[in-house]
Amino acid sequence: GAVVSQHPSRVICKSGTSVKIECRSLDFQATTMFWYRQFPKKSLMLMATSNEGSKATYEQGVEKDKFLINHASLTLSTLTVTSAHPEDSSFYICSVLYSYGYEQYFGPGTRLTVT
């Protein structure tokens, strides 16, 4: 499988500021990565598909101008939450599509708290 890291693991920011979350594929060149969010006691919801060298594909209801995704290399995708509000507080998880199979391997997640 693939080893995936995320940074930071936790972040607290003030309402109105922007926060960048990094997702790195440490041992696999990932053409495709995904971003999910998860609320407490809930399952994962796909936010967007991040494709290296092209624009991300967003799921219905996810604002592309609020959640900026950049996948500039085969090992790094970033998610920037712009003008964060308390309702954006959530657990954000990225994953890597492991092209040798159908599997996705997940990062450890980033806990975002907006005050």
Added chain:
Amino acid sequence: TQLLEQSPQFLSIQEGENLTVYCNSSSVFSSLQWYRQEPGEGPVLLVTVVTGGEVKKLKRLTFQFGDARKDSSLHITAAQPGDTGLYLCAGAFPGGGADGLTFGKGTHLIIQP
């Protein structure tokens, strides 16, 4: 929108008992994954099933994929407190592997000593 029904959502049993978690859809999966997630961590892949009727075993965990590839089950034998966690099924539907997974709502499993 593809939907995955996972049941039960909550299950609390005694150590040593057996349990089964179910995952169903009205659509055909191209593949289905089972994950286990601990609080505050990302999901960890347990198994991937691709072929209808496939059965895979991982120690005390047995995974089955339905013949029609619309359903799957996870059976745990002689559950232990270390099995406690959130179990998620996630399906990839025909359309290419470059699609994000659709997750079931998850099964919160508690194994009491």
